[in-house]
Amino acid sequence: MKLESRSPTGPIAEAWSRAKFEMKLVNPANKRKYKVIVVGSGLAGGSAAATLAELGYDVACFCFQDSPRRAHSIAAQGGINAAKNYQNDGDSVYRLFYDTVKGGDFRSRESNVHRLAEVSVDIIDQCAAMGVPFAREYGGTLANRSFGGAQVSRTFYARGQTGQQLLLGVYAALERQIGAGKVKMFPRTELLDVVVEDGRAKGIVVRDLVTGAITSHSAHAVILATGGYGNAFFLSTNAKGCNVTATYRAYKKGAGFANPCFTQIHPTCIPVSGDYQSKLTLMSESLRNDGRVWVPKNATDAAKRPGDIADDARDYYLERKYPAFGNLSPRDIASRAAKEQCDDGRGVGPGGRGVYLDFRDAIKRDGKDKIAEKYGNLFEMYERITGEDPYKLPMRIYPAVHYTMGGLWVDYHLQTTIQGLFCLGEANFSDHGANRLGASALMQGLADGYFIISYTLGNYLAGIDAKSLGETTGAAFKTSETEVKGKLDKLLGIRGKRSVDSFHKELGHAMWEDCGMARSKESLERAIGKIQTLREEFWKDVTVQGTTDSFNQSLEKAGRVADFLEFSELLCKDALVREESCGGHFRVEHQMEGEAKRDDANFCHAAVWEYTGEGNAPTRHTEPLVFENVKLATRSYK
Amino acid sequence: MSDIDLRLHVWRQPKRDAAGKFVTYEVKKVSVHASFLEMLDILNEQLTTKGEEPVAFDHDCREGICGSCALMINGRPHGGKKATTVCQLHMRFYKSGDEIWIEPWRASAFPVIKDLCVDRSAFDRVIAAGGFITANNGSAPDANDVLVPKEQADRAMDAAACIGCGACVAACPNGSAMLFTAAKLSHMHHLPQGQPERARRTLAMVTAMDAAGFGDCSNHYECEAACPKDISRDVIAELNRDYAKASFAHREHAAKSDGA
Numbered sequence: 054m055k056l057e058s059r060s061p062t063g064p065i066a067e068a069w070s071r072a073k074f075e076m077k078l079v080n081p082a083n084k085r086k087y088k089v090i091v092v093g094s095g096l097a098g099g100s101a102a103a104t105l106a107e108l109g110y111d112v113a114c115f116c117f118q119d120s121p122r123r124a125h126s127i128a129a130q131g132g133i134n135a136a137k138n139y140q141n142d143g144d145s146v147y148r149l150f151y152d153t154v155k156g157g158d159f160r161s162r163e164s165n166v167h168r169l170a171e172v173s174v175d176i177i178d179q180c181a182a183m184g185v186p187f188a189r190e191y192g193g194t195l196a197n198r199s200f201g202g203a204q205v206s207r208t209f210y211a212r213g214q215t216g217q218q219l220l221l222g223v224y225a226a227l228e229r230q231i232g233a234g235k236v237k238m239f240p241r242t243e244l245l246d247v248v249v250e251d252g253r254a255k256g257i258v259v260r261d262l263v264t265g266a267i268t269s270h271s272a273h274a275v276i277l278a279t280g281g282y283g284n285a286f287f288l289s290t291n292a293k294g295c296n297v298t299a300t301y302r303a304y305k306k307g308a309g310f311a312n313p314c315f316t317q318i319h320p321t322c323i324p325v326s327g328d329y330q331s332k333l334t335l336m337s338e339s340l341r342n343d344g345r346v347w348v349p350k351n352a353t354d355a356a357k358r359p360g361d362i363a364d365d366a367r368d369y370y371l372e373r374k375y376p377a378f379g380n381l382s383p384r385d386i387a388s389r390a391a392k393e394q395c396d397d398g399r400g401v402g403p404g405g406r407g408v409y410l411d412f413r414d415a416i417k418r419d420g421k422d423k424i425a426e427k428y429g430n431l432f433e434m435y436e437r438i439t440g441e442d443p444y445k446l447p448m449r450i451y452p453a454v455h456y457t458m459g460g461l462w463v464d465y466h467l468q469t470t471i472q473g474l475f476c477l478g479e480a481n482f483s484d485h486g487a488n489r490l491g492a493s494a495l496m497q498g499l500a501d502g503y504f505i506i507s508y509t510l511g512n513y514l515a516g517i518d519a520k521s522l523g524e525t526t527g528a529a530f531k532t533s534e535t536e537v538k539g540k541l542d543k544l545l546g547i548r549g550k551r552s553v554d555s556f557h558k559e560l561g562h563a564m565w566e567d568c569g570m571a572r573s574k575e576s577l578e579r580a581i582g583k584i585q586t587l588r589e590e591f592w593k594d595v596t597v598q599g600t601t602d603s604f605n606q607s608l609e610k611a612g613r614v615a616d617f618l619e620f621s622e623l624l625c626k627d628a629l630v631r632e633e634s635c636g637g638h639f640r641v642e643h644q645m646e647g648e649a650k651r652d653d654a655n656f657c658h659a660a661v662w663e664y665t666g667e668g669n670a671p672t673r674h675t676e677p678l679v680f681e682n683v684k685l686a687t688r689s690y691k
Numbered sequence: 692m693s694d695i696d697l698r699l700h701v702w703r704q705p706k707r708d709a710a711g712k713f714v715t716y717e718v719k720k721v722s723v724h725a726s727f728l729e730m731l732d733i734l735n736e737q738l739t740t741k742g743e744e745p746v747a748f749d750h751d752c753r754e755g756i757c758g759s760c761a762l763m764i765n766g767r768p769h770g771g772k773k774a775t776t777v778c779q780l781h782m783r784f785y786k787s788g789d790e791i792w793i794e795p796w797r798a799s800a801f802p803v804i805k806d807l808c809v810d811r812s813a814f815d816r817v818i819a820a821g822g823f824i825t826a827n828n829g830s831a832p833d834a835n836d837v838l839v840p841k842e843q844a845d846r847a848m849d850a851a852a853c854i855g856c857g858a859c860v861a862a863c864p865n866g867s868a869m870l871f872t873a874a875k876l877s878h879m880h881h882l883p884q885g886q887p888e889r890a891r892r893t894l895a896m897v898t899a900m901d902a903a904g905f906g907d908c909s910n911h912y913e914c915e916a917a918c919p920k921d922i923s924r925d926v927i928a929e930l931n932r933d934y935a936k937a938s939f940a941h942r943e944h945a946a947k948s949d950g951a
Contacts, residue, residue, distance in 0.1 A: 104828045119749060119808075120815050122855055123757040139835060175831070182831035184824040184884045186847040193838025211848060217756055218851060225823035232819030240812070263804055292751040326724045331732055332753045434755065437779045438726075503828050552739040554732070598744040603706065604805040606747055607739065 054309055054663045056676045059464045060164035065682050066147075069168040072465070076508050077515035084109035086519035089510065090257055090272040092244050092299055094121030096216075096495060097478025098278030099223035100502030106230035108507060110514075113270060114227070115239045115259060117294055117609075122224040125280055125292040126498060129216025130337035130431065132198060132208035133180075133495040135173040140197050144205040146170045153493060154683040156202040156383055157458070157486020158636035158651065160315070160659070163682055164465055165483045172504040173496050177209055179503060183222045187211050198427075200491040201338050202383040202690075208492040213337055213431045219495055223502075243609065244299045245537045247275060247474065248529050249306045254474035255523035258533045260541075262609060265602035267534055269525035273514055274473045276506065277303060278498075281457035281479040283316065284613075285621045286569070287561020289454035290322060290335040296613040297620045300461050300480050308469040309661040309674065311462035311482035313620070314628035317489055317637045318570050319455030320387035323438055323448075324407040333453040334438055336410070337431055338491040341380045343415035343424065344448070346371050346387070348408050352398035359401070359409055359447050370394055378690040385488045385637045385649075386690060388452035392570050393647070395451075402449040411447035452570060456494060458485040458637065459627075462661045462676070466509035467501060470661075473513065477501035482659065487636025541601045544611045549594030553611045556591050560584065560614070560621060568625050573641045577629040581622055588618040623671060627660055630673060653685055694720045695787040699734065701746055702794045704803050707810075711803065713792070723783040727770060728753060728760060730782055731793075747806040755779040755919065758854030761861070762807055763794040768858035768917040776856065776919040796857050798866035800904040811857050813903035814871060820899030821892040822875045824884050843881045850877035852920040859914035859922075865906030870914035872900050873930035874922045880933065890937035897934055 061068040061075075079087065087110050091102040094116040102114040118124060136149040149170035154161060177195070181187060188196040188210050197206040211218035230236040239259070246258040248269070256271035282297035283289035304310045321336045349355055350368045370390055372379040382390070391408045394400060401407045416424050421444060425432065432443045439449070461469045461476040463483050469476050478498040485493065523529065567580035591614070599605040633656045634640045634649035643650045658675040665672055696719045704711030718737070721730050728750050735745035751759040755776040762777045764770035769777045772784060785791070793807065801809040839847075851874075859870035876893055879885030885892075908927060915924040 178831040181834035182826040
């Protein structure tokens, strides 16, 4: 497997401009001759599909939801970063670049991150022009808020619904192109295979989720923007439909999978309440701007009502441990700190797995109205779920799986190790290293889709013949279709005793316990063993009702869980080999005074896994990471 | 009191053109902390392990923002709790022994696909007709070059909060999509960026709404009561005014074009 990053050389500040100039272009009149498939319609996929159609390419876009407007980007709450420096507080492209590299614990590629910081400013301009109703000051200028891991205020937001508003902007642009006949949209359609011939992506095989029909679609290039794999843990803040299927099946066709063990646990989610629980709800990190996180100093106080615990009996542990960043410490650090307090017996709420996020002081300082204006919808959401009023009682929060930094390996052009197969947004591995900073996922999705792929895809297409479109009646597509159908029939044919969900829950439990916030050689080996046993049992004892040629939600789920059962083993393997702690990946064997201890001598690289066939151990390759601009240093938020 | 027993009457319909009917199920020992959809998950686990096909229902984010979930519960969209989608409706609002009737949205523009799932692509067609601001990528001025008064930005955001779930249509005796369409127009028309296409957008979206098979608005305002995002009916008044103005402007424009 060749891992050529194609990063531009020379001064980083001009790298992207230089790279753009050097890229080949496709003549405007020729663009319509090139067919491009985009899988996924979230911020990355939707913006890519709309932008490529605006440029004149012939675009087909696929999503499993009933409308592109429902992609999970919609659930992002807090905001989107951009180095505008509208607040005059010392922000710059370089600072955003620096913060992101440092926040990612030096496990991302400098050139990609710098480009991300650079185009961040264009994103805000574009979104405002498209009518995204960003929060404003009275004078009409844009408002900002602060987010974890940064000491400047650079986060743009639309109440607590920033992801929704950005996605609706993307969706509007996409629908405009659909209405104009430039994008053919396939909703309720799921990718089941990527077709590769002579080392190039030729198209995809999909299932129409309403009729069950399996069809092939060919294109000159395929773009996957299919999100992350957090649902490997069953309980996560991801939507129920989020899955690894597209990227995992691309991996099985030869795309390298990078750093699968880099998963992010978000510190502020509503704690688990029972075994019926189907997902976890995030409370935006922006709440940490005004909320103070604490637990009782003494374990004996944990069962008391929060109001009965005096101030001097409270431990504001983030403020105590990390005075410089306090409640705005990065996510990985805040999550581990919460776990530590609960492991120490000082957790609150059912099962002792919770910490308080308290707005008492902010309400006293700013008044209830001001707090309601900033966070009203989040407070309502909390009350709807828990039945408790956060204006009166502190919120109870606990970490939960939220985002996955790992993903398909891509070069500077966002191309995977398969020619013509590109990967954008959360689905790729490129920009966040071992930990993503808050409000950076929306930024990356839109950067990839609006401002990067339009150049790099043109460069690829300019080098291939427009007449080279694959025949969907050819052998490659037919073989793929047969395989896909065979797998679906197999799932339906087992007729065992256990439901798909019961397997998914058991997998998730094993992953959370043994490959969650703290990992060790012992726990990871245990997890791998459990996954292997569970996978065997799944293929013997799962029961899926209904038929393949109809609307069948159980069958959809079964296919996704089958992929999670394979992929999770890869995730644990990656975690096992990475004998260091960095960002969201915490190996208990590698720590210093309770903080993550990186091993730059041996692990300053991206680990890229190559599939080597059913039953064979995958091969681990590495892309060395070179830090020429931001000096490798121990991350400190103290 | 932490667990309850329920009797559910669920609409089952194998596919679009097939006949449907209510089927009664008993679900026992449901935690009051579970959400309504988690209660349906429990029912589906029961059905699956008994070898019956589980009930199909749309859902995804389960935090009230994607707009996928769409259930008529005891005749009320999303169960009738103020500003709450069904995924955020919790079982603490029910008591043991309750009978619950669960149906899909009923509107001719939203045909049933299976059981509780309907086809809401008509909404996408309304947006495709004009629910956008034409601003090709790359053509934007600096975001602070166009000032937006806070009050206007807030009004735009109030309307933009729509999640496109279709509860407004399901609640309306006419199956009208006025609240949905008007919310999108209101969002864009409170912003300076939305002004250039104002008339064109209004006419195009209203035309598309009619073509998609939605009924007319006769001011019942059931839509407002059912909206899980509290979209105000005021947006409908805004639409009506815009539509009248746009119709005039369009006629004038057409006349001038004819004369040229």
